Amino acid sequence: MxxxxxxxxxxxxxxxxxxxxxxAVVEISGLSTVFGKGDQAFTVHQNLxxxxxxxxxxxxxxxxxxxxxxxxxxxxxxxxPTAGSVTVLGEPAARxxxxxxxxxxxxxxxxxxxxxxxxxxxxxxxxxxxxxTLPSRVVCDAAMVKLQMVGLKPEHASRxxxxxxxxxxKRVALARALVMDPPLLxxxxxxxxxxxxxxxxxxxxxxxxxxxLGLTVVMVTHDLDTIFALSxxxxxxxxxxxxxxxxxxxxxxxxxPFIQHFFLGERGQRAMAPVPADAxxxxxx
Amino acid sequence: MARxxxxxxxxxxxxxxxxxxxxxxxxxxxIERADTPDGPSAAxxxxxxxxxxxxxxxxxxxxRQLADQPSGPGxxxxxxxxxxxxxxxxxxxxxxxxxxxxxxLQLHDAQRDMLERVAQFxxxxxxxxxxxxxxxxxxxxxxxxxxxxxxxxxxxxLGQLVLDIGRLLRNPRRGPWRDVSGHLYRMGATALPIxxxxxxxxxVVLAYLMSLQLRQFGAETFIVNILGISLVRELGPMLGxxxxxxxxxxxxxxxxxxxRVTEELDAMRVLGIPHGFRLVMxxxxxxxxxMPLIAxxxxxxxxxxxxxxxxxxxxxxxxxxxQALPAAVSPSNLWMAMLKSVVFxxxxxxxxxxxxxxxxxxxxxxxxxxTASVVTAITMVIVVDALFAIGFKNMGIR
Numbered sequence: 001m002x003x004x005x006x007x008x009x010x011x012x013x014x015x016x017x018x019x020x021x022x023x024a025v026v027e028i029s030g031l032s033t034v035f036g037k038g039d040q041a042f043t044v045h046q047n048l049x050x051x052x053x054x055x056x057x058x059x060x061x062x063x064x065x066x067x068x069x070x071x072x073x074x075x076x077x078x079x080x081p082t083a084g085s086v087t088v089l090g091e092p093a094a095r096x097x098x099x100x101x102x103x104x105x106x107x108x109x110x111x112x113x114x115x116x117x118x119x120x121x122x123x124x125x126x127x128x129x130x131x132x133t134l135p136s137r138v139v140c141d142a143a144m145v146k147l148q149m150v151g152l153k154p155e156h157a158s159r160x161x162x163x164x165x166x167x168x169x170k171r172v173a174l175a176r177a178l179v180m181d182p183p184l185l186x187x188x189x190x191x192x193x194x195x196x197x198x199x200x201x202x203x204x205x206x207x208x209x210x211x212x213l214g215l216t217v218v219m220v221t222h223d224l225d226t227i228f229a230l231s232x233x234x235x236x237x238x239x240x241x242x243x244x245x246x247x248x249x250x251x252x253x254x255x256x257p258f259i260q261h262f263f264l265g266e267r268g269q270r271a272m273a274p275v276p277a278d279a280x281x282x283x284x285x
Numbered sequence: 286m287a288r289x290x291x292x293x294x295x296x297x298x299x300x301x302x303x304x305x306x307x308x309x310x311x312x313x314x315x316i317e318r319a320d321t322p323d324g325p326s327a328a329x330x331x332x333x334x335x336x337x338x339x340x341x342x343x344x345x346x347x348x349r350q351l352a353d354q355p356s357g358p359g360x361x362x363x364x365x366x367x368x369x370x371x372x373x374x375x376x377x378x379x380x381x382x383x384x385x386x387x388x389x390l391q392l393h394d395a396q397r398d399m400l401e402r403v404a405q406f407x408x409x410x411x412x413x414x415x416x417x418x419x420x421x422x423x424x425x426x427x428x429x430x431x432x433x434x435x436x437x438x439x440x441x442x443l444g445q446l447v448l449d450i451g452r453l454l455r456n457p458r459r460g461p462w463r464d465v466s467g468h469l470y471r472m473g474a475t476a477l478p479i480x481x482x483x484x485x486x487x488x489v490v491l492a493y494l495m496s497l498q499l500r501q502f503g504a505e506t507f508i509v510n511i512l513g514i515s516l517v518r519e520l521g522p523m524l525g526x527x528x529x530x531x532x533x534x535x536x537x538x539x540x541x542x543x544x545r546v547t548e549e550l551d552a553m554r555v556l557g558i559p560h561g562f563r564l565v566m567x568x569x570x571x572x573x574x575x576m577p578l579i580a581x582x583x584x585x586x587x588x589x590x591x592x593x594x595x596x597x598x599x600x601x602x603x604x605x606x607x608q609a610l611p612a613a614v615s616p617s618n619l620w621m622a623m624l625k626s627v628v629f630x631x632x633x634x635x636x637x638x639x640x641x642x643x644x645x646x647x648x649x650x651x652x653x654x655x656t657a658s659v660v661t662a663i664t665m666v667i668v669v670d671a672l673f674a675i676g677f678k679n680m681g682i683r
């Protein structure tokens with residue numbers, strides 16, 4: 001990537017998501033996941049294909065138990081699919097969790113997963129400090145910058161995770177995920193458990209970071225407001241595969257009971273209302 | 286965001302795709318000195334990213350180069366040919382520049398955005414706590430209060446336990462018997478193999494050591510007395526209690542501590558289920574019942590080991606051993622051992638619960654609590670044993 005590419009005179013929804021030129025960051029093909037053995041076995045994914053291109057904000061949507069979080073864990077290389085391949089940044093996902101993983105992918109866990117024995121600053125600086133090269137002053141400063149980029153104040157740096165509110169935990173977790181500026185960011189329910197205000201703030205923050213860092217984002221969410229506010233593309237998981245993926249507008253028009261129920265219920269209507277028809281996609285497909 | 290400081294920023298030529306690809310395959314971050322009409326300039330090349338700076342060889346080379354380019358008014362900086370710059374690289378540069386914009390700087394807009402963000406958010410280091418006498422005195426006071434708090438909480442827990450047992454006696458059918466039986470199995474039955482093994486080996490070791498000494502006096506048959514008294518009265522209950530303190534004391538603390546971390550303790554309270562009656566009492570009862578049985582079992586295993594070793598080392602037959610034992614050890618020793626074990630068991634469980642309930646919701650505290658629980662429990666076992674030894678010194682020994 002050149003300086004120009006890092007650079008991001010980007011609009012709020014930068015790259016046109018479905019533009020074929022953008023290279024694939026995540027490629028999932030023929031993926032199957034089976035849990036349990038024998039009689040107890042149940043299939044979560046079957047022959048699932050999904051590609052995430054650079055600069056996209058992809059929302060993974062699906063009912064409970066459709067394996068959204070499992071899919072994220074496959075992408076992270078934390079779990080291995082029963083069959084199929086997951087390629088992240090041109091390499092098999094299984095190799096992702098090795099040395100330098102923090103510079104390739106960032107993950108925001110649903111509960112934050114902050115290290116409860118470290119204070120906020122040490123949580124953020126952990127991956128950077130573990131490399132053992134940079135002077136501690138630079139590491140501290142870099143962590144402080146990330147801390148403030150996610151909207152926290154310097155005086156929060158010395159707090160312990162147990163003393164943080166839910167929204168702050170998410171922010172610290174996001175700062176920790178971003179400390180090495182990874183090109184790919186995975187979010188598991190980023191706004192779950194936040195009040196509407198914090199949730200909106202968090203969306204704004206993600207949008208800003210996406211624009212300024214040129215991130216590719218994959219998120220699992222149930223929050224319709226977040227989906228419409230942020231995502232450039234929505235992939236719907238049902239029937240053990242991705243039944244449709246496209247801009248929110250395209251997905252809403254797809255005829256499937258889950259989508260009808262999920263998007264076109266009362267809550268969906270309310271969330272969609274403020275979104276103009278062409279807000280998140282301007283290309284005919 | 287703060288307004289941009291005034292910079293001499295020249296327009297940059299657009300970089301074509303081929304250059305992009307070339308630059309992408311150029312990871313080593315480095316500095317090249319160049320002379321421009323305005324004076325010397327340091328051109329940055331390569332990938333200035335966290336991953337590259339984190340690679341030791343690249344970092345060593347780069348930090349040497351950085352040291353050769355001290356930041357000063359005479360030197361210009363050119364970031365335009367850099368292949369990749371992230372916040373960590375920008376931070377490194379910013380700190381190298383002494384947290385100020387260099388006089389001559391050429392860079393792209395995106396890089397300037399990043400550096401501005403770094404500049405805006407770089408804060409002065411928070412002052413470190415300095416050592417003062419009054420703070421140390423404060424700390425001592427806090428320690429004392431802490432100890433008092435422990436004492437108070439222990440007393441409360443003991444009182445609550447008495448009340449809970451009273452409640453159980455009034456209405457035994459509604460007691461948490463399933464919990465008790467579960468704990469009996471986990472803390473008692475599953476401890477049998479390890480206590481038997483340790484007891485047996487200690488018995489063997491003791492018998493061998495004694496045999497060497499006793500043979501010098503021709504007093505081989507006294508092995509029965511020595512082993513009998515020491516194992517039945519002291520070592521059996523002690524060994525069992527120390528093993529159980531390590532095994533179950535830590536387990537109790539960890540269990541209850543994790544319940545604190547996952548807010549299960551709060552959930553129980555909200556549901557109106559008292560901690561004392563459902564968490565503490567079943568464990569205390571289970572260990573108070575299991576501990577004497579484990580002590581007996583350990584003693585038997587140790588006597589078995591001693592008997593075997595005495596047979597091999599001194600030719601004292603097991604038949605003689607078994608026959609002589611009742612004469613050597615009066616039953617009151619056994620009763621005392623059992624009584625002692627009940628106290629050990631109840632104490633271990635109480636200490637485990639005490640530390641478990643004090644765990645704060647973080648992993649550090651969980652670890653500290655578990656350690657403290659085991660250390661306190663073992664200390665308690667030894668102290669109680671000493672108290673029993675003094676208190677019952679005239680009992681059972683002729």
